[in-house]
Amino acid sequence: MEKDFEYVELFEIYKDLLTDKQRELFSSYYLFDLSLSEIADVEGGSRQSVYDAVKKVKIKLSEYEKILGVQEKTKRLEEVASLTKDENTARAIREIIER
Amino acid sequence: MEKDFEYVELFEIYKDLLTDKQRELFSSYYLFDLSLSEIADVEGGSRQSVYDAVKKVKIKLSEYEKILGVQEKTKRLEEVASLTKDENTARAIREIIER
Numbered sequence: 001m002e003k004d005f006e007y008v009e010l011f012e013i014y015k016d017l018l019t020d021k022q023r024e025l026f027s028s029y030y031l032f033d034l035s036l037s038e039i040a041d042v043e044g045g046s047r048q049s050v051y052d053a054v055k056k057v058k059i060k061l062s063e064y065e066k067i068l069g070v071q072e073k074t075k076r077l078e079e080v081a082s083l084t085k086d087e088n089t090a091r092a093i094r095e096i097i098e099r
Numbered sequence: 100m101e102k103d104f105e106y107v108e109l110f111e112i113y114k115d116l117l118t119d120k121q122r123e124l125f126s127s128y129y130l131f132d133l134s135l136s137e138i139a140d141v142e143g144g145s146r147q148s149v150y151d152a153v154k155k156v157k158i159k160l161s162e163y164e165k166i167l168g169v170q171e172k173t174k175r176l177e178e179v180a181s182l183t184k185d186e187n188t189a190r191a192i193r194e195i196i197e198r
Contacts, residue, residue, distance in 0.1 A: 016166040017116070067115040068169065076195045077176070084188040092179045093192070096172050 005030065010061040013070050022057045029054050102129065109160040112169050121156045128153050 008030050015023055028034045028042070029050075040050045065071050074097045081093040107129050114122055127133045127141075128149075135146045135153070142149065164170050173196045180192040 013167075017163075064116075068112075068167065070167065070169065073195050077192070080188055080191045080195070083191075084183070084185050086183050086185045086188060089179060089183040089185060089188055092182075093176070096175045096179070 003030065003033075007058050007061055010065055010071060013074075014061055014064040014068075017064055018057065018060065022053075022060070025050070025053055026057050102132075104129065106157050106160055109164055109170060112173075113160055113163040113167075116163060117156065117159065121152075121159070124149070124152055125156050 007026075011026055011030065015026075018026070025039065025043075028039050029036070034042075036047045036050045036054070040047045043050065077093050077097050081090040081097075084090050106125075110125055110129065114125075117125070124138065124142075127138050128135070133141075135149045139146045139149045176192055176196050180189040180196075183189050
């Protein structure tokens with residue numbers, strides 16, 4: 001599995017919908033950049049079981065985005081903020097969408 | 100339990116994060132306006148068990164809003180759209196936040 005860091009942004013948005021275990025696993029792999037084998041050594045289980053578990057978290061994150069679209073809406077709002085000449089409005093939009 | 104219809108808006112936002120059962124229960128009570136006893140008659144179980152289950156769904160919806168804040172952000176963005184004199188920006192914001 002190539003590490004596709006696009007999931008890091010989805011993780012930042014939806015992490016509190018995950019279980020502790022799922023958060024820990026995702027952080028180990030993507031944020032602390034451990035390998036699947038390293039995680040398997042620490043957590044127990046095989047490299048394959050860690051692979052499957054990480055994949056499951058990624059599917060969850062994609063599902064959340066499909067349902068709620070927070071990432072996509074945020075991007076579109078950033079674009080609106082960058083296009084408007086009304087500076088107060090741009091600032092207001094950015095304040096709302098920033099986490 | 101008084102029927103507090105403020106949850107209907109949260110339900111519209113977060114319903115696809117609920118289970119089928121939770122969605123069905125919430126819809127019966129809030130959208131089809133059945134009583135707890137009527138739901139208990141249809142679903143089986145007691146009035147109390149239906150009460151508890153509906154309460155659990157409401158807690159879930161509140162948790163989702165606390166984590167993601169989609170309702171609050173939408174309200175704030177509606178306000179920004181209503182205040183700006185830039186009509187294109189107002190329209191763009193409304194298009195993004197409307198479901």
